[in-house]
Amino acid sequence: MNIWLAAAIAVGACLFPCADLCMRGSAERRLVGLELSSILATILLVLLTVGFHRLPFIDLPLAMAIMSLGGSLVFARFLERHL
Amino acid sequence: MHRDWIIAMLAVVVIGCWAGTLGAWKMREPTQSLHYLSLPTTLGAIFLAVAVLLETGWTSTTAKTFVICLVLIGTNSVGTHATARAIRVRQLGHWEPRKEDGVEFIPSKKEK
Numbered sequence: 001m002n003i004w005l006a007a008a009i010a011v012g013a014c015l016f017p018c019a020d021l022c023m024r025g026s027a028e029r030r031l032v033g034l035e036l037s038s039i040l041a042t043i044l045l046v047l048l049t050v051g052f053h054r055l056p057f058i059d060l061p062l063a064m065a066i067m068s069l070g071g072s073l074v075f076a077r078f079l080e081r082h083l
Numbered sequence: 084m085h086r087d088w089i090i091a092m093l094a095v096v097v098i099g100c101w102a103g104t105l106g107a108w109k110m111r112e113p114t115q116s117l118h119y120l121s122l123p124t125t126l127g128a129i130f131l132a133v134a135v136l137l138e139t140g141w142t143s144t145t146a147k148t149f150v151i152c153l154v155l156i157g158t159n160s161v162g163t164h165a166t167a168r169a170i171r172v173r174q175l176g177h178w179e180p181r182k183e184d185g186v187e188f189i190p191s192k193k194e195k
Contacts (some may be wrong), residue, residue, distance in 0.1 A: 007093040014104040021108055028113035028170045035162055036107050036120055040100055043127050055144040065151045069158035073165050080169035
């Protein structure tokens with residue numbers, strides 16, 4: 001256990017309130033939970049990459065940071081017009 | 084000394100993530116919750132990139148972490164705007180401000 005993995009555990013614990021945000025309440029509130037969880041997951045992947053000394057895996061959070069915008073925009077558009 | 088700075092940076096990352104999460108979780112309105120997305124995006128991503136720089140030096144990992152930081156900051160504003168717009172359209176049925184919305188409305192020079 002190093003400081004990076006300890007930070008990863010602490011940031012990973014933030015995903016529990018996010019799960020509550022995503023699973024209860026209105027559709028708008030759930031979308032906010034989805035966006036927050038994608039940001040936290042990106043930070044978590046960076047922490048795990050450095051914590052496990054697997055530096056080439058830094059491409060995963062990079063891909064996630066770029067792809068999560070598309071997902072959020074699709075859901076926002078869907079929420080605006082169809083739900 | 085180096086390690087102390089890394090610990091301090093990671094502590095800021097964790098505090099930023101928790102503050103953003105608890106703020107978004109506790110707010111009643113989704114538009115209020117949206118404001119708290121900026122805490123993990125700014126505090127979390129920037130201090131994380133600096134911590135990775137201190138840990139690994141100037142490597143491709145550091146460069147990619149700074150790219151992640153820039154992408155998060157850039158896309159968060161776009162995503163937040165799109166979500167706020169979607170919430171407003173869903174609630175009011177339109178995006179542009181109108182007099183009957185009950186919000187402060189400053190007419191343009193043409194409308195005066």
